[in-house]
Amino acid sequence: MSAPVLTVGNLTKRFGGFVALQNVDVHVNAGERLGLIGPNGSGKTTLINCISGALFNDEGSIVFEGRDITRMPAHQRARLGVARSFQIPKPFRSMSVLENLRVPLEYAAWSRAEHRHITDEAMAVLEQMGLKERADENSAGLTQVDMRKLELARALAAKPRLLVSDEAMAGLSSSEVDEILEILLALNRRGVAVIMIEHIMRAVMRFSERVVVLDAGQKIAEGTPAEIVRNPQVERAYLGE
Amino acid sequence: MKLRVNAFWLCAVAIVAGGLVLTEVLHNDYYFNALYVILQGTLMAVAWNILGGFTGYVNFGSAGFFAVGAYTSIFLDKYFGHTLPLPVLIAAAAAVCALIGLGVGYLSLRLKGVYFSIATLAMAIVFATLISNWRYMGGARGAYILTPETFLWFHSYIQMLFMVMLLLTLGAVAISRNLNFSRLGRGLAAIRDDEVAAECAGVPTLRLKLISTTLMGALMGVAGAPYPFFVTFVDPASAFSLFVAVNAIAMPMIGGTAHWIGPVIGALLLGSAQQVITVTVSSEINVLLVGVMLVGFVTLAPQGIVGLAQKYFRRRPR
Amino acid sequence: MLSVDLLSNALVAGVLLGGFYAAVSIGLAISFGQLDIVNIAHPAFVIVGSYIAWILNSRFGFDPVLIGVLATPVFFFVGVVMYRIYYAAFERTGQESLSGLAFFFGVMFILEVGLMLVYGVDYRLVSADYIGKSFHIGWVGVPLRMLVPFTAALVMTGGIWLYLSRTFMGRAILAVAQDPLALQLMGADPVRIKQFAFGLAIATTSIAGSLLIIIGPVEPSIGRDYIGRVFAIVVLGGMGSISGMFVAAMILGVVESVVSTFAGPSWAPAVAFGVLLLTLALRPSGLFGRR
Numbered sequence: 001m002s003a004p005v006l007t008v009g010n011l012t013k014r015f016g017g018f019v020a021l022q023n024v025d026v027h028v029n030a031g032e033r034l035g036l037i038g039p040n041g042s043g044k045t046t047l048i049n050c051i052s053g054a055l056f057n058d059e060g061s062i063v064f065e066g067r068d069i070t071r072m073p074a075h076q077r078a079r080l081g082v083a084r085s086f087q088i089p090k091p092f093r094s095m096s097v098l099e100n101l102r103v104p105l106e107y108a109a110w111s112r113a114e115h116r117h118i119t120d121e122a123m124a125v126l127e128q129m130g131l132k133e134r135a136d137e138n139s140a141g142l143t144q145v146d147m148r149k150l151e152l153a154r155a156l157a158a159k160p161r162l163l164v165s166d167e168a169m170a171g172l173s174s175s176e177v178d179e180i181l182e183i184l185l186a187l188n189r190r191g192v193a194v195i196m197i198e199h200i201m202r203a204v205m206r207f208s209e210r211v212v213v214l215d216a217g218q219k220i221a222e223g224t225p226a227e228i229v230r231n232p233q234v235e236r237a238y239l240g241e
Numbered sequence: 242m243k244l245r246v247n248a249f250w251l252c253a254v255a256i257v258a259g260g261l262v263l264t265e266v267l268h269n270d271y272y273f274n275a276l277y278v279i280l281q282g283t284l285m286a287v288a289w290n291i292l293g294g295f296t297g298y299v300n301f302g303s304a305g306f307f308a309v310g311a312y313t314s315i316f317l318d319k320y321f322g323h324t325l326p327l328p329v330l331i332a333a334a335a336a337v338c339a340l341i342g343l344g345v346g347y348l349s350l351r352l353k354g355v356y357f358s359i360a361t362l363a364m365a366i367v368f369a370t371l372i373s374n375w376r377y378m379g380g381a382r383g384a385y386i387l388t389p390e391t392f393l394w395f396h397s398y399i400q401m402l403f404m405v406m407l408l409l410t411l412g413a414v415a416i417s418r419n420l421n422f423s424r425l426g427r428g429l430a431a432i433r434d435d436e437v438a439a440e441c442a443g444v445p446t447l448r449l450k451l452i453s454t455t456l457m458g459a460l461m462g463v464a465g466a467p468y469p470f471f472v473t474f475v476d477p478a479s480a481f482s483l484f485v486a487v488n489a490i491a492m493p494m495i496g497g498t499a500h501w502i503g504p505v506i507g508a509l510l511l512g513s514a515q516q517v518i519t520v521t522v523s524s525e526i527n528v529l530l531v532g533v534m535l536v537g538f539v540t541l542a543p544q545g546i547v548g549l550a551q552k553y554f555r556r557r558p559r
Numbered sequence: 560m561l562s563v564d565l566l567s568n569a570l571v572a573g574v575l576l577g578g579f580y581a582a583v584s585i586g587l588a589i590s591f592g593q594l595d596i597v598n599i600a601h602p603a604f605v606i607v608g609s610y611i612a613w614i615l616n617s618r619f620g621f622d623p624v625l626i627g628v629l630a631t632p633v634f635f636f637v638g639v640v641m642y643r644i645y646y647a648a649f650e651r652t653g654q655e656s657l658s659g660l661a662f663f664f665g666v667m668f669i670l671e672v673g674l675m676l677v678y679g680v681d682y683r684l685v686s687a688d689y690i691g692k693s694f695h696i697g698w699v700g701v702p703l704r705m706l707v708p709f710t711a712a713l714v715m716t717g718g719i720w721l722y723l724s725r726t727f728m729g730r731a732i733l734a735v736a737q738d739p740l741a742l743q744l745m746g747a748d749p750v751r752i753k754q755f756a757f758g759l760a761i762a763t764t765s766i767a768g769s770l771l772i773i774i775g776p777v778e779p780s781i782g783r784d785y786i787g788r789v790f791a792i793v794v795l796g797g798m799g800s801i802s803g804m805f806v807a808a809m810i811l812g813v814v815e816s817v818v819s820t821f822a823g824p825s826w827a828p829a830v831a832f833g834v835l836l837l838t839l840a841l842r843p844s845g846l847f848g849r850r
Contacts, residue, residue: 052441078443086441092434094499103431106424108443158443299660352839355597358660359790360839363832366787370829381825483783487668494661525676532668539661540648 003066005030005193006051006082006162011060013046020046021057021217028162028193035208035225036197039238042214044197045087048164051195052084053077065161078108083160087167089147091139097150098122098135101157108158122157129153129183145176152180156187163187164195169203177203205229213237249418253411260407264400273403277471279512280406281464285485286492286504287413288460293490294498295426296453297433298349299358303489305365306458308480309341310334310465312372315384315475319377323387327405327467334466335459342458346451353436369481383476386469402467413460414505420456421501429453430499461489484528488512491535497547506546564698569820570813575705577812581805582712582770583785584792585719586763588804592793593736594753596645597660600667602785604761607670608634608768609777610678616685623685624711627769631762638761641666642754667782674779682776690773708770715766719759720801732756736799784828791835797845806846810834 004027013021021043028034038044049055051062053074062070069077083104092100101122105113113121126132129149134142139150148168155163165184169177181203188194198204204211205225213221213228215237221228228234267273285303292298313334317325341364348360373381392401420426428449431439440446469475488511496507511534515527542549583605590598611630612623649659689703723729731752735742739749771777792811796803815830838845 054437054441073445073447074440075443075445078441084441086438090435090438092431092438094430094434099427102427103439103444104442107428107445110443154438154442293657297657299657301660301664351843355660356794356839356843358597359599359794360836363787363836366832367829367836370826374825483668483671487664490661490664494658498657525672528672529669529676532665532672535665536662536669539658539665540644543648543658 003030004028005032005065007061007063008047008051009061009063011047011050011057011062013043013050013055013057019217021050024060024214024217024219026212026219028195030193031188031191032193033188033207033209034193034195035204035211036195036214037199037201037204037211037228038214041216042237043217044214045166046217047214048084048166048195048197052082052164075107078104078158078160079111081159081161082164083108083155083158083162084164085148085151085155085166085168087170089151091142091147091150091154093138093140095139096136097126097131097139097142097153100139100150100154101125104154104158108160112159125153125157128156128186130179145172148172148180149183152183160192162193162195164197166197167199168196169198169200181207249415253415256411257407260404264395264404268396270397270399273397273399275516277399277403277406279509279516280403280410281468282488282492282512283505283508284406284410284413284464285461285489286496286508287410287417287501288457288464289489290493290498290501290504291417291420291460292453292457294493294503295420295433296429296450298450298453299490300345300361300457301358301486301490302345302361302363302365303461304481304483304486305361305368306338306341306461307465307468307485307489308365308372308477309368310338310462311468311475311480312378313337313462314466315378315386315469318386318469319384323389327389327470331405331409331463331466334462336462338462338465339455339459341462342455343451345458346447346454349450349454350447365481365486369477372480373477379476381477383474383479384469386473386475388470388473398470402471405467409463413463414501416456416460417504418501425449425452484531487531487535491531491538493545494543495534495538495545497545499544500547503545503547510546565820566817567699569817571699571701572705572820573813573816574809575701575709575812576816577809578709578712579705579770579774580788580792580812581716581808582708582763583767584789584804584808585716585801586760586767587789588793588796588801589719589732589756589763590760591790592796592798592800592804593732594756595736596642596757597663598757598760599660599663599786599790600670601760601764601789602782603667603670604634604764605768605771605785606674606777606779606782608765609772610674610683610768611765612769612772613683613685613777616687622687623769623773624707624766627766630765630769634765635758635762638758639754641761642757645757646750646753671779671782678779680778680780682778683772684776685769685772687773704773704775708773711766711770715763716801716805719763720805723801728752728755732759733799784831787828787831787835791831791838794835794843795838795845797847800845800847803845803847 006028008024008026011021011024024047036044046055050057053072061068064080064082092103102118105118105121123132123135126135129152131146131149131153134146142150152165152168169180177200184194184196184207196204196207208225211223211225211228212219213234220237221231221234285307289300289303292300314330317330317333345361345364349357352360372378378384388398392398395401428444431442431444432446432449436446492507492511493504495511496505497503518527518530538545587598587601590596608627612626615621615626616623645659645662649662689707693700693702723733731742731747735749735752742749788811792807793804796807811831811834815827818830819827
């Protein structure tokens with residue numbers, strides 16, 4: 001059993017007096033599909049903000065592929081292979097869809113990309129995501145679904161070894177959810193570990209090999225989807241007493 | 242892409258040649274005065290746009306950089322007894338203002354949006370106050386600068402200053418253009434559009450912002466360095482003038498901030514209009530004109546002239 | 560060489576000045592502190608208020624404070640119009656940051672230069688019975704030209720503070736920046752509320768301007784010195800806190816007065832900006848800020 005690609009140890013994050021995360025331990029194995037669930041406000045987004053580097057944790061450590069990245073700025077983590085998509089899409093609004101992908105290719109993936117063929121690489125990702133026809137359209141004018149796809153496409157363009165997908169499917173129709181799911185599964189087949197945060201249970205359960213449950217900043221359960229579904233603590237967290 | 246690169250440099254060479262021809266053909270120094278002012282405005286606009294248009298951080302303190310450049314010139318000239326040649330003074334001004342730019346870049350770590358802009362204004366006023374209280378530079382009363390005797394093969398000193406400013410401005414435009422189409426420029430655009438997303442996409446936002454502010458500072462300092470020799474009398478009020486600051490913002494916004502040619506167009510148009518109005522109507526109207534044009538363009542055509550042109554060409558049937 | 564005499568005079572002058580600064584800043588505390596509208600032209604409006612006071616005072620001999628109060632409806636109307644333009648051009652399209660800033664920068668410029676063109680750069684003053692007189696408490700002199708504005712300022716800021724905390728409209732203004740959706744659900748239109756608030760903010764400049772010209776002579780460019788002061792006060796006080804703004808105004812008034820007395824008045828403009836930079840660097844949420 002190889003070492004985990006990501007190890008979050010004893011992580012604590014406070015906002016003033018409010019403790020958003022407390023002593024959270026999570027690990028992700030190489031090429032694994034991890035689901036991260038929990039009621040609203042349980043700290044899921046805070047956790048991935050700490051993993052991606054958008055926030056710095058107060059206590060604890062984050063180790064990625066054997067390197068301690070706890071104090072590393074976000075852009076360096078991206079270069080090492082940690083990518084994330086945002087819950088509310090944040091496209092580069094002055095740029096076309098294609099240009100949006102140039103940025104991660106030219107920065108996060110710079111050491112892994114073909115410098116002379118950036119456009120071709122970008123087009124390849126767009127093709128994967130089903131956005132090829134929109135390559136030259138301005139990113140600000142996309143539909144909701146396409147914006148979510150662009151968010152993911154941008155994360156993929158960074159050639160990550162760990163991808164965190166933050167509620168990429170929220171508000172999408174059933175067939176659209178399946179589309180995104182297929183894309184993430186295909187990515188995973190290529191060896192990329194994926195942490196999926198979702199509220200759409202059938203997606204999480206179908207996708208994940210293992211699930212971690214957070215509630216009020218603490219990990220309350222961990223196991224296979226089947227185990228989690230049967231866990232009374234999880235039920236209580238979602239449905240109350 | 243190769244063809245476009247050649248076209249630009251061809252134009253640049255042609256402009257330099259044209260400038261030289263003008264110095265032989267035109268004998269009225271007034272024209273060179275006017276051209277100098279227009280070029281100075283262009284250089285400031287191009288510099289401002291590197292941080293403002295390309296990176297999305299609005300600098301209200303342009304006059305501060307300009308004035309520090311001018312006063313660096315004055316200080317070194319005085320300290321070394323008028324022996325230092327102009328290029329050395331320009332380089333020194335660039336270095337000093339680059340350092341200030343670096344400081345301003347670190348400011349952007351803590352301050353975003355309007356707070357950053359107000360901080361730049363604050364910085365300019367702090368410098369203005371410091372220099373107003375510095376007796377060696379003439380304090381609030383100002384300093385006189387002697388026009389040097391030598392002006393190479395030109396017919397007058399202002400002709401030489403004109404050529405110097407022409408070369409400096411072309412250099413700045415070339416840098417700006419290069420930046421616009423480079424990987425670095427695309428990183429800056431990402432910062433402008435969404436700094437957090439850019440950082441997570443691997444863009445080293447702090448480093449790029451520092452490059453942006455330092456470059457802007459240096460270029461503005463360069464614009465200010467020859468100024469004392471142009472006006473021969475400098476006081477804090479004129480050097481730190483709000484007019485310089487507003488022009489530096491208005492010209493790129495009128496021309497269009499996303500493209501390197503925007504500030505050039507805005508500066509040439511507005512600068513020429515200002516020169517004409519000074520002569521025909523009054524110089525105070527100019528000052529009103531900048532404000533009106535800025536407000537007008539910002540509300541009605543926020544993408545500037547370049548944006549209007551792009552929209553027009555997109556609507557025409559292919 | 561700390562003379563008690565000098566220091567106590569500086570402190571008293573500072574408090575009086577601080578009260579006045581609160582009057583100048585309260586409009587910005589509403590437009591910038593509550594509505595997040597970066598009205599950098601706010602001091603320029605104050606100067607316009609000063610000029611109106613001067614014109615009517617020198618023409619008809621009216622009391623400046625009275626003029627300031629009577630002119631508020633006009634300023635309110637101008638504020639409403641400005642907000643409508645700002646809203647249509649920027650807020651609705653979501654382009655507030657760069658363009659909105661540039662917009663107000665341009666407006667400030669137009670106002671300042673407009674005054675300069677019409678009235679020139681000479682200093683203007685008003686005359687009233689209380690200007691030039693002062694009374695003494697021990698060795699401390701209290702000039703009436705500072706005391707009258709201080710009192711008027713207290714009344715105005717106190718009145719506005721009460722309005723904002725006690726009336727429905729006032730509380731709606733406080734709420735509109737934090738939760739426009741909730742307001743809509745309550746049947747109040749956020750745009751109309753912001754419009755009213757901005758009008759109110761500009762209306763205060765009418766009174767502030769008349770107070771300013773009582774304190775001292777005015778010419779078009781002195782508005783620029785006030786940019787630093789008002790933003791420093793609003794930021795130091797904490798965005799969204801009127802009482803914080805008042806405290807900050809006092810602090811700035813006293814610091815400026817003491818620096819002016821002991822280091823010379825030419826350092827005064829730097830004080831405000833220095834305070835602003837320090838606040839932004841060390842505690843950007845200000846003293847009582849909500850963020």
